[in-house]
Amino acid sequence: MIKLGYATRKKLKTISLYLLLVGLSIVVLLPIVSALLTSITPNEQLVEGVLIPTQITFNRFIELFTYSHIEINLVNSLLVASAVSLLTVTISSTSAYGLSRSRSRATTWIRNAIFSAYVVPRVMVAFSLVRVFADFHLINTLHGVVLAHLTTTVPFATLILWPFFDAIPKSLDEAARIDGASRIRTFFSIIMPVALPGVVSLAIFAFLLSWADWTFCFFLLRSRHMYTMSLRISDFMIAEWVSPWDRGLPAATLISLPLIVVFAFLQNRLIKGMGTLR
Amino acid sequence: MQKSPRLFFSKEIKSLIIWVAPLLFLLAVVVIYPLVRTVYLSFTDATLTGGWGSWIGLSNYLSLLKSSYFWNALYNSVIYTGVSVFLHVTVAMVVGVLLAQELRGIHIFRTFVLVPYMVPTVVSAFLFKWLFDVSHGAYNLLLVALGVWPDPIPVFGTINTAMAAVILLSFWRYMPFTSILVLARVLAVPKAYYEMATVDGLSSLQTFRYVTFPQLKGVLATVLFLRAIWMFGMFDLIQLTTGGGPIRVTETLPLLGNRIGFGEFDLGLGSAIFVIMLIILIICYGIYWKFFGGRT
Numbered sequence: 001m002i003k004l005g006y007a008t009r010k011k012l013k014t015i016s017l018y019l020l021l022v023g024l025s026i027v028v029l030l031p032i033v034s035a036l037l038t039s040i041t042p043n044e045q046l047v048e049g050v051l052i053p054t055q056i057t058f059n060r061f062i063e064l065f066t067y068s069h070i071e072i073n074l075v076n077s078l079l080v081a082s083a084v085s086l087l088t089v090t091i092s093s094t095s096a097y098g099l100s101r102s103r104s105r106a107t108t109w110i111r112n113a114i115f116s117a118y119v120v121p122r123v124m125v126a127f128s129l130v131r132v133f134a135d136f137h138l139i140n141t142l143h144g145v146v147l148a149h150l151t152t153t154v155p156f157a158t159l160i161l162w163p164f165f166d167a168i169p170k171s172l173d174e175a176a177r178i179d180g181a182s183r184i185r186t187f188f189s190i191i192m193p194v195a196l197p198g199v200v201s202l203a204i205f206a207f208l209l210s211w212a213d214w215t216f217c218f219f220l221l222r223s224r225h226m227y228t229m230s231l232r233i234s235d236f237m238i239a240e241w242v243s244p245w246d247r248g249l250p251a252a253t254l255i256s257l258p259l260i261v262v263f264a265f266l267q268n269r270l271i272k273g274m275g276t277l278r
Numbered sequence: 279m280q281k282s283p284r285l286f287f288s289k290e291i292k293s294l295i296i297w298v299a300p301l302l303f304l305l306a307v308v309v310i311y312p313l314v315r316t317v318y319l320s321f322t323d324a325t326l327t328g329g330w331g332s333w334i335g336l337s338n339y340l341s342l343l344k345s346s347y348f349w350n351a352l353y354n355s356v357i358y359t360g361v362s363v364f365l366h367v368t369v370a371m372v373v374g375v376l377l378a379q380e381l382r383g384i385h386i387f388r389t390f391v392l393v394p395y396m397v398p399t400v401v402s403a404f405l406f407k408w409l410f411d412v413s414h415g416a417y418n419l420l421l422v423a424l425g426v427w428p429d430p431i432p433v434f435g436t437i438n439t440a441m442a443a444v445i446l447l448s449f450w451r452y453m454p455f456t457s458i459l460v461l462a463r464v465l466a467v468p469k470a471y472y473e474m475a476t477v478d479g480l481s482s483l484q485t486f487r488y489v490t491f492p493q494l495k496g497v498l499a500t501v502l503f504l505r506a507i508w509m510f511g512m513f514d515l516i517q518l519t520t521g522g523g524p525i526r527v528t529e530t531l532p533l534l535g536n537r538i539g540f541g542e543f544d545l546g547l548g549s550a551i552f553v554i555m556l557i558i559l560i561i562c563y564g565i566y567w568k569f570f571g572g573r574t
Contacts (some may be wrong), residue, residue, distance in 0.1 A: 017379055022372060025390045028454060031405040032393060032414055046414075058486050091300045098297020104290045110298060117309045119504065119563070121511020122388040123532045124552050127539060128312035131319070151308050158301060183293070214514045230400040234518055236363035239402060245408055259396045 032256070039249040060250040068247055070254070072225050073232040076142060077211055077255075080228060083146045084210035088153040089203045093195065095162035097187055101173065110160075118155035125151050126219040133220060135193040148216040153206040164198045165191070201266060208259055229255045313556070326539070329545055338550035348551070350526055354441070358516075358530055359509040361418040362445045362484060366453040367502055373453070374460025375490060388461065395455040399522035403518035406447045428479070434520045440528045444516055448509065456501055463497040464490060503566045507559055531555050 038046065039060055041053035066072045099107050129148055130139065137146030168191060176186040192199070217231040227235065233255065236248040295302075320338055326330025342348045376389050394402060405422055409417040411431045418430040419518035433443040467490065475485045489525065515531040522537065529537070539548020 017376065017381060020376055021381075021384075021387045023388060024376070028391055028394055028450070031402075031450070032397060033410055035405055035408065058354065074524060086402070091304065095298040095301035098294055099491065102292050102294040102297075106291055106294060110302075113305060114301070116563075117305050119312075119510060120309070120559075121509055121513070121555075122533070123315075123511055123513035123536070124556065125309060125312065126513075127532075127535060127552055128316040132312045132315060132542070147308055150304055154301060154304055206430070208396075210438070210480075214398065214400045214518070218514070218517070230398050231398050233404060237518070239409065245411075248404055249408070252404050253399075257395040258392060258399050263392060264395045 004230050018082060027198060029113045035249050037255055038245075039253050044233055055085065060246060061254070064247060064250050064254070068232075068236075070229070070251060071230060072226050073229050076226065077229040080142050080145050080149065081210040082206045083143075083208035084149045084153055085203045087150055088157050088200055088206035091150070091203070092154050092161055093185070093192070093199055094158035096158050097165050097191060099158075100168075101170070103186075111159075114155045114158055114166060117151065118159060122213075122215045126216050129216075130219055139220060140226050143228065145212075145216060145228070150219060152213075153209050157202045157206060161195070161198060164195060168194050174194035180226075198249065202263055204266065208262060211255070283559075285495070289470075300515050308566045315547045317553050317556075319546055320553045322546045324545045324549075325541040325546050334546070338524065338547050339554075341547065342380060342550055347526065347529075347534060351529050351531045355510055355530040357441065358445060358448075358512070358528075359506055362452075362509055363502060363506050365445070366449045366456055367451075367498065368507065370460055370501075371494065371498070372458035373457035374464055375486060377457065377461045379397050380462040388458070391454045391461050392458055393454070395458075399451070399514045399550065400518060402447065402451045403515055406443070406450075407519055410434065410443065435524055437527050440520050440524060444519060444528050447519060448512065448515055451515070452509075456505065457502055459497060460494060463494055467493045499566075499570050503562070503570075510559065530548065 037053060040056045040058065042055050042057045042059075045053050045055065099110060126148065133139050133144050133148075138147065170195070171191055173186055174184075174265070176190045177183075181190070212230065213228075214230040214234065217228050218234070221227055221231055224232070224235065233248055233251050236251060284310050319331065321333055321335060322331030323334050325339075349410040375389070377384065377391065397405075409415050410416045412418065412430045412432045415430065418433070421427060423431055431439060433439040471489050471493075472485065480488065509534055511531075512530065513536070516528055516530060516533055517536070523532040530553070535551035535555070537548075538551065539545050
């Protein structure tokens with residue numbers, strides 16, 4: 001057997017690690033990259049079966065708007081996700097603050113309740129919501145969907161923000177109170193500015209969760225002009241009189257891009273945040 | 279400050295209630311009330327169009343226990359959950375450790391790996407349907423070229439391959455996320471541990487076995503538990519790709535509940551399926567709580 005020097009062995013190890021990483025990336029990225037490429041390849045080249053297009057076309061994206069009027073669904077998605085993001089941050093930051101500053105034993109119970117709500121599969125909540133929402137005339141409305149999305153985003157955001165507020169020293173509250181600030185005032189002008197980075201990334205996260213959801217929309221929305229983007233894409237797959245790939249691929253690209261861009265920027269913070277989740 | 283364990287409406291708790299009122303209201307109205315109502319409906323003959331239905335006791339549950347559809351769906355749920363969770367947690371452990379290596383440009387690979395989790399479920403389902411399309415699906419053509427099967431197969435529509443295809447899709451989508459959770463935990467392991475391992479002359483495998491793995495146990499238990507629960511309640515990926523078909527080989531409990539409750543308008547029976555799911559989940563939750571309680 002050939003005995004390799006330490007430096008050679010180390011180099012070999014590095015090379016094999018890189019090979020593994022590249023292989024992993026290919027497996028993970030190939031479906032998305034090929035979808036992206038296909039959605040901008042002209043039909044003639046697709047028929048020839050080229051892998052990397054020499055010409056690009058944005059016709060499919062244009063047709064998505066001119067023929068399928070995807071802008072209606074795009075606006076629906078934006079409205080729902082913005083409302084969810086705003087409400088999630090409001091509700092979960094106030095409750096997380098209250099919980100972190102309370103010494104009551106009820107906090108343990110509330111923590112368990114929040115965790116249970118976070119763990120329950122969405123399909124179960126969505127199924128149960130249909131009859132309840134029918135009573136309140138919330139079926140096929142966007143605010144119904146917003147309310148439904150809050151059931152997943154708020155528990156999650158509260159669980160993340162709670163330790164975040166715990167880390168803000170209580171002496172800050174006390175100093176503010178000695179200066180005569182009310183608790184509400186303390187929260188808005190002293191605590192929130194300190195917590196802002198965490199709150200903002202959670203706002204983005206809630207936006208993305210809502211933007212990507214399909215299950216709740218499937219159960220709660222009925223007509224095409226109320227559909228969100230995700231539901232419209234599944235509609236392309238089965239129900240509409242178009243080639244599913246012609247409309248679906250550009251639509252899938254359109255809905256995925258904002259997520260990928262935002263995640264790429266938040267990546268480091270997300271990994272750290274998950275580390276604290278344990 | 280005095281502690282008041284018995285006095286329910288102490289000043290302490292009053293101010294807490296004011297802060298968490300919106301949260302509690304949301305949980306009560308949009309989570310607990312609907313779930314309780316589903317439990318109630320499971321004891322009635324309610325239909326999708328009717329009101330509350332009339333009380334029929336346990337007959338929904340009895341007819342489920344006699345129904346082969348139910349046992350088929352339960353079996354599918356267990357297979358789907360078991361295989362996909364086992365597969366992706368084992369692989370995610372390796373990938374997480376791989377991503378924790380200190381190499382130049384490792385950040386790019388970490389971002390890459392998160393991509394499947396970033397795209398919405400509807401997109402991942404759509405992509406896999408497209409890649410395995412019979413006439414021009416790239417993966418199908420590739421597998422034919424490699425000689426895995428002679429002609430393109432509609433994998434989501436073939437009895438023998440549908441479940442495997444759904445599991446593969448779930449693996450592709452959720453393994454990266456789990457591996458990032460593992461990565462986060464590995465990065466939190468103090469560097470001194472690894473230095474000691476080097477001093478003691480441990481090989482890479484030994485280092486993993488005796489240094490990294492013991493640190494990972496906690497996060498793995500939580501991940502396994504949460505993943506198993508969410509896989510058990512998986513609806514969108516399966517509904518979007520196979521819809522439970524062909525001839526129910528991929529019909530898991532949530533899909534059966536949806537089909538009976540909304541497809542066949544038998545809301546009472548559909549609710550009973552979800553209640554059984556809930557009971558199974560509560561039992562799992564209890565087991566998890568007993569062993570790892572309170573560390574979430």
